């Protein structure tokens with residue numbers, strides 16, 4: 001106490017006028033005030049916290065999305081005084097729809113260019129680490145958005161605090177947010193992509209508009225069959241449980257590219273209200289563990305899509321022949337493919353992908369595999385799949401997708417040119433193709449589909465003519481769609497010009513086929529040459545190794561048996577030379593600069609002959625072993641031949 005008094009005395013004594021003392025006085029007073037302030041703030045926070053209920057929502061889980069979506073619709077959220085402005089609206093937290101904070105450009109768009117640009121919406125999101133207060137059902141909610149760094153990278157978190165006796169208000173808030181989110185998501189399908197980093201997790205990839213089932217044109221009954229099967233499965237959980245059958249169902253969609261496999265899955269997801277979880281088995285870093293992790297972490301009701309199932313096994317052949325699902329096909333057993341595989345194998349194993357067939361099978365129906373999911377797998381090469389993979393229980397329903405039939409051609413034409421004209425702008429003369437082509441109309445006035453007026457009869461007649469012109473099973477639906485897209489505003493011309501298009505397509509196909517064949521032939525030739533070269537190099541290497549080995553044996557046998565006749569050693573050299581290429585024996589001779597001139601020009605066989613001669617000579621020369629050791633292995637070899645360094649010089 002006395003010490004404190006003595007410290008403060010210079011400050012309190014009235015007769016001190018020294019400026020240093022004044023400064024000290026201020027510092028002490030300021031420090032005391034600040035300490036008091038901090039203490040009171042902390043006491044207040046403690047007091048408040050004892051009344052507040054706080055909930056945390058992590059971006060990694062769905063409630064975060066529901067709440068961000070709900071918040072995006074609150075006026076107070078949009079009026080935040082500290083905010084980020086972003087155009088990156090494709091975002092898991094639902095800012096793809098208009099939010100209360102969005103900036104809208106109200107100007108009428110005059111040009112097509114502007115109409116396109118206008119779609120880029122500017123959104124306002126309250127910035128991180130600031131607290132916002134929102135009034136909700138008689139309570140003030142304190143909301144803070146923070147960012148933290150998790151194992152999977154950056155991760156946002158939402159903290160909501162409310163003064164309340166129990167957590168009913170927070171429960172109501174979460175449920176309301178969930179309902180609103182689901183209502184808005186009704187028209188979209190959420191896509192999640194497998195991320196193989198950090199042991200495998202799901203990354204939200206966007207929400208796509210639902211695709212109506214009517215836009216998928218398949219042979220009659222196929223769509224209905226699949227849809228009915230999926231629906232039946234989803235409501236049969238108890239049935240499966242009663243019989244002890246794992247509640248899973250697999251669909252294998254196989255066939256030509258561009259025939260509608262992916263589109264059908266997208267459309268089914270929309271119809272069934274399920275999200276899609278996409279796994280690419282050939283992606284970098286995919287392993288048994290990663291796949292098991294991913295499969296174990298899908299929600300109970302969803303579609304899991306394994307795209308291009310065969311691709312994983314095409315790689316797998318070179319990765320681990322024992323454990324992959326690739327049956328040994330004719331093509332893979334020929335020389336060229338083997339050598340190509342060998343050449344690629346290093347590159348493929350380097351990416352850390354170690355997926356095996358057993359790993360894949362386990363993740364599909366092992367004990368840890370998720371239940372309640374619909375598994376869809378697509379492939380263009382069903383013949384490459386292992387039968388174990390496609391057996392019932394793993395793939396219960398198989399659907400073959402072929403090139404377009406006449407029936408499909410007619411159907412897709414009708415999809416493009418529906419009977420009723422939609423929102424036809426009166427200023428456009430539908431019969432004038434040039435005015436139809438000009439679709440640079442502002443979005444609000446622009447019809448959602450092509451501007452044409454065709455009666456039902458006209459559409460039927462045109463569709464029939466179009467289908468008649470299309471050969472069965474030659475063109476994919478995707479290529480027909482491409483042609484129709486080019487002519488989306490010219491239905492009549494589209495039909496008239498279809499024969500010319502077919503000829504052109506055939507020519508292009510033939511040209512591409514020829515180019516492909518040439519390329520393949522060239523690649524095969526190169527691969528064969530490479531394989532031959534590799535073989536030769538390998539043989540050469542082996543010969544070199546054997547020669548080196550025999551030489552070292554010779555050296556080691558020489559040391560303890562320095563006194564023995566050297567004929568034995570020579571015999572050894574001779575025997576090794578008889579199985580290896582002659583030049584290998586010659587090599588040490590020719591590189592030995594201290595050897596005689598005749599040695600430099602001697603062939604391998606000559607060398608052998610010479611060796612026997614020199615060794616006989618050598619038997620009469622008692623060479624000190626030490627001198628040979630001093631000059632290294634080559635010189636030792638020479639010494640054996642009777643040319644000790646001191647003699648040759």
Ligand SMILES: Nc1ncnc2c1ncn2[C@@H]1O[C@H](COP(=O)(O)OP(=O)(O)OP(=O)(O)O)[C@@H](O)[C@H]1O
Pocket residue numbers: 215216217218256257258259260261262263264378379380401477478479481
């Ligand atoms: N049967 C179909 N009905 C309607 N549209 C189709 C059909 N088949 C293909 N398409 C159209 O062709 C395009 C490609 O289709 P999709 O991606 O579904 O084919 P895919 O069979 O999955 O091809 P790939 O095997 O190459 O992945 C899509 O834009 C789709 O609209």
